[in-house]
Amino acid sequence: MHIPDGLLSTPVIAxxxxxxxxxxxxxxxxxxxxxxxxxxxxGLTAAAIFVAQMVNFPVMAGVSGHxxxxxxxxxxxxxxxxVLVMTAVLIIQTFLFGDGGVTALGANIFNMGIIxxxxxxxxxxxLKKINTYLASFxxxxxxxxxxxxxxxxxxxxxxxVPFVPFLTLMLTYHSVIGVIEGVLTMVLxxxxxxxxxxxxxxxxxx
Amino acid sequence: MKKAYIxxxxxILVFILLIPFASTSPDGLENAMExxxxxxxxxxxxxxxxxxxxxxxxxxxxxGMALVSGILYIYIKLTKxxx
Numbered sequence: 001m002h003i004p005d006g007l008l009s010t011p012v013i014a015x016x017x018x019x020x021x022x023x024x025x026x027x028x029x030x031x032x033x034x035x036x037x038x039x040x041x042x043g044l045t046a047a048a049i050f051v052a053q054m055v056n057f058p059v060m061a062g063v064s065g066h067x068x069x070x071x072x073x074x075x076x077x078x079x080x081x082x083v084l085v086m087t088a089v090l091i092i093q094t095f096l097f098g099d100g101g102v103t104a105l106g107a108n109i110f111n112m113g114i115i116x117x118x119x120x121x122x123x124x125x126x127l128k129k130i131n132t133y134l135a136s137f138x139x140x141x142x143x144x145x146x147x148x149x150x151x152x153x154x155x156x157x158x159x160x161v162p163f164v165p166f167l168t169l170m171l172t173y174h175s176v177i178g179v180i181e182g183v184l185t186m187v188l189x190x191x192x193x194x195x196x197x198x199x200x201x202x203x204x205x206x
Numbered sequence: 207m208k209k210a211y212i213x214x215x216x217x218i219l220v221f222i223l224l225i226p227f228a229s230t231s232p233d234g235l236e237n238a239m240e241x242x243x244x245x246x247x248x249x250x251x252x253x254x255x256x257x258x259x260x261x262x263x264x265x266x267x268x269x270g271m272a273l274v275s276g277i278l279y280i281y282i283k284l285t286k287x288x289x
Contacts, residue, residue, distance in 0.1 A: 001235050006247030031282045032289035039282060041210055043275035048214045050274045051221045051267045054256055056229040063237045064229035076210075088278040092270055098252030151235060161242045169241060173234030188213065195210050 001068070001144075001151055001174070002093065002108050005101030009158035016154065017106030023114050024087050030080035038077065045073055046085045053089065053099075057180060065177030068112050071120020071143040072185045075136060076192060079121040086113025111150045116143040124189070132193065133186055140185030144178035145171065218271070225263040 008016070034042065049069035056064035069089075074082035090109050093099040100108045120139040127135035152170045156163035232240060239245070257263040 001233065003235065004246030005249045007239075007244065028281075028285045029289070031285045034282060034286075036286075037207075039279055041207060041214070042282070043279045044211060044214045044218075046278045047271035047275045048217045048221070050270045051218050054228070054263070054267055054270070055221050055224045056231070056233060058229040058231060059234070062231050064231040064233050066233065084282065085278060088274045088281070092274050092277070094252075095250075096252060096254050096273065097256055097266065097270065098248070098250070098254075099256070101246065101248070102250045148234065155244075160244055166238060166242060169238045170234060173237060177234055188217070191213050192210050195207060 001112060001147055002090075002100030003104035003111075003151055003155065005103050007101070007155050007158060007160060008104055008107060012154050012158050013103050013106065016104075016110050020106040020109045020114065023083060024109070027080040027083040027087075031084060034077070034081055042077055042081060042085065045076070046088055049073065049085060050089050050092065052184075053093070059173065059176040059180070063173055063176075065173070065180065067181055067184055068116050068144060068147065070113050070116025071124070071139040071181070072188055074117040074121035075124045075139060075185070075189050079117040082117035082121070083109075083113050086117065089113075107151070107154050111147040111154075115146050115150055119143050119146050120185075133190065136186040136189035137182035139182075141178040141182035144174050144181045148174035222264055222267055225267065226260040228263075 049067070049072075052067040052069060054066075056066045059065045068086075070082050070086050073085045077085075087109050090100060090105065090113060094102060094105050094108070120143040123142050124135045124139040127138060148170045149167070152163070152167040155161055156166055231237075254266060254269065257266045
C-alpha cells in the first residue's frame, strides 16, 4: 500500500506531510513514557515489521498484499510507540529501498502508521471486553481497510483516477489483505496476551 | 517479557525463510494503479533493493532490520534525554 511518487497533488503532499510531521513530533514527545527496559523489544518488533513487509503473499489472482503491523505494535506497546516504529520502517523503506515515494512519505506514514496505530489501538481497547480474538482480528482488519480508504481518498482528490471505481477496487483488494493482517494480529496478540497483562507492555494513552 | 523476544525472534526467522516464496504479483495499490493505467514517476533512485534471490533478500532484510531498530532505539533514547 506504499504510494509511489507521481500520484499525489501538491496540496495533498503538503497536507499529509503536515499532519504526519505534527503527529510524529507529538509521538516523539510521548516517547519519554516508554520504559527503558522495553526499548530493545520495541527495536526487535520494528525489525520484525520491516521483514514482514518485505514478504508479499498472494491474496487473489494477480494481486498480493503484505502485513502493515501498526495495529499489532499499537496493541502491544501503545499507539505512540507504534507511530514511531512505523515511521522508522517507512523512512528506511523509502530512502534505502525505494519502496514508496519520497513525496508520498507523509501520506504513507499517515495511512499505514498513524491510522493503523490509533484505529488498531482503540478498536482493540474497546472490543477486548467482548472477545479478545475478535478485538485483535478487527483491529488488524480495520487498520488495513481505513489505510486503503485514506490512500484512495488522497489519490482520488489528486485527480488522476476516477474516485469511486478506484476506491471500490482498493477496498475489495484490501478487504482480503486485511483478513491476513487480522489473523496475524490475532495470533500474535493472543500469543503475547499473558505478557501484555503481566508486564504491562502497552503504555496507556494519556 | 522473555516470551515476547522469543515470539518476535521466531516471527523474524519465519519471514526470512518466506522471502524466496514471496509473491511477485503487484500489491493491492499497484494492481489498482495498473487497472486505471496510472504509473509512478520516480524522482529518487534508492541505493538498494529487496534483492532478487534468497541471499540478496536476506542481506537486504538484515540491513533494513538493523537500520530500522537502530535508528528507532537511538531516536527514542535521544528524545528521552531531551525530555
